[in-house]
Amino acid sequence: MRDALIDLGEVPSGGPGETETALPGAPLPYRWILGPLTVLLVVLLGGGGPPPQPPPGPVVLPITLGDGIRTGDGRLYVIGQAGPIGTVIRTYVIQAYALPAVTPAGVYRVTVSGDVFSVVDAGDGLLLVSYNDNESATLGLMAVRPGGGAPVWRRPANLFGISADHAMALVQEETAPGLPSNRNVWRALDPRTGQARWSVEQPVDGQLTMAAAFYAAGFPARFYEVYGDGRVLAHDALTGVAAGGFRLPRPLTEDSVIWVAGGLLLAGYGDDETIAYDESTLTERWRQDGGILPEEGYAQSCEPMVCVAAIVQGFTGFDPSTGRRLWRSEGYDSSEVIDGHVLIARASQSEPALAVLDPSTGRTTEVPGSWTSGGPGPSPGTAWVYRLQQVGYKLRYGVLDLATGRVRLLGHAERIAGDCRFTTGVLICRRLDSSIAVWRL
Helix, strand or coil: CCCCCCCCCCCCCCCCCCCCCCCCCCCCCCHHHHHHHHHHHHHHCCCCCCCCCCCCCCEEECCCCCCEEEEECCEEEEECCCECCCCCCEEEEEEEEECCCCEEEEEEEEEECCCEEEEEECCCCCEEEEEEECCCCEEEEEEECCCCCCCCEEECEEEEEECCCCCCEEEEEECCCCCCCCCEEEEEECCCCCCEEEEEECCCCCEEECCCCHHHHCCCCEEEEECCCCEEEEEECCCCCEEEEEECCCCCCCCEEEEEECCEEEEEECCCEEEEEECCCCCEEEEEECCCCCCCCEEEEECCEEEEEECCCEEEEECCCCCCEEEEECCCCEEEEECCEEEEECCCCCCCCEEEECCCCCCEEEECCCCEEEEECCCCCEEEEEEEECCCCEEEEEEEECCCCEEEEEEEEECEEEEEEEECCEEEEEECCCCEEEEEC
C-alpha cells in the first residue's frame, strides 16, 4: 500500500481546545481625539472660565426712620427729617438721586410751616414741592432749585399733575379758605414762573371733572364744568378755552355722579338712570335704566370695555357703545390697567391677593401666592410683582406674565420692612434698620 500524505496544517501549541493568547497589535492613532475630548470635558465640568458671579447687591442709602422717600421721572428723592423738631417753621433737606444708577442729582433745602408730602421734577433742575401750610391751614406749592436759597415762586395751591414736557402744572386753589365766599379755582401754571396760563372757577353748585387716566399721564386733554342746573362745558386743558357744551336732561341731585372714562362722559342719577355722552361730539350715546355709577366707586377705561369699580359690588364691565353690563367680578377692592389687562387685588386685607382680569370676557386668572403689583413690567404684557412675608421679613420679586398669570422669580432679599416700589429699572424697599435698598433690575 502506498503511503498517503494528509495535510493537517499547523497545530497550535498547548494542545487542542485551549484558548489562544492574542498578541498586542500596533497602537492605533487615538491621540488626536484626546485633545478635543479633554477640552469638551473641561467645559462641561465648568472649567472653561471663572465661575459665574452672583448678581450685584443693592445700593444702600443709610437714612433714618423719620426720613421720607418719593420717586418719579427717573428720580429718587430722600426727604430728610425736618429740623428743629417741635418748631412751627422747619427746614427740610431733599436729596435727589438719578435712577437706575443712584447717582447724586442735587440737594434742595426748603423751609415751610408744615410737612412736605410731594416732590415733582419740573425739568432743568427745578423741583415742585407740595406741603401742608399749618399757619394758614391750606396746602402750599413752591418751586426750588438745588443749593437752597429763596424759592423761585410760591403759591397756596394743591398740585394735581404736570405735563410730560414739564410745560404746565395743573393746580387747584381756594380764593378765601374758611370763609363762606370761598371758591375753588383750577389753574394751569407755568412751572418756571408760577404764573397762570388759564384759570377756571369751579361751579358753586356743581363740579369740575376730568378722566381719571390723567393721573398716570400727568395732565388731562380736556376737562368739564358741570353746573347744578345741568349745563356742561367742555374745555381744552392746554388753553382752558371752552370747546363746546350741552345740557343734561335734568338738574343734578344729591346722588348725581359724573365720571369721564373710555371716551364717554357718564352722568348717573342714583339708581334711577345713567346717560352717556360721546366726548368727541358731546352728543348722547345711550341711556340705561338703573344705576351704573356707584357713589363710593369710580369708572375707568379698560378697553374694549369701560370698567366700574365699587367697594360693595366689586368690578363691573359694560359695553361703551350700549351701556349693557357684560360681566361682574366680586371680592376685589383695587384695580390697575396694564397692556389690555386689568390687575385686580384685595389690597385692604392682611393677606394680599392678585388676579388678572380679561376685560373682554370678565374671566379672572388667580395669581398663586400673596403677590402685590408693582406696575407695568419690563416688556409688554408683563407686570412687576413682589411678595413680602411679615414673618421673617423676607422679600421675593419677579415678573408676572399677564397672559398666563404665572410669575417668573427674579430674586429675593431678607430683613425687608416694606414700602417697596418699582420705578425706572429698579426696585426700592425699606429695610429693618430704616435704610433703603435699591436693586437694579
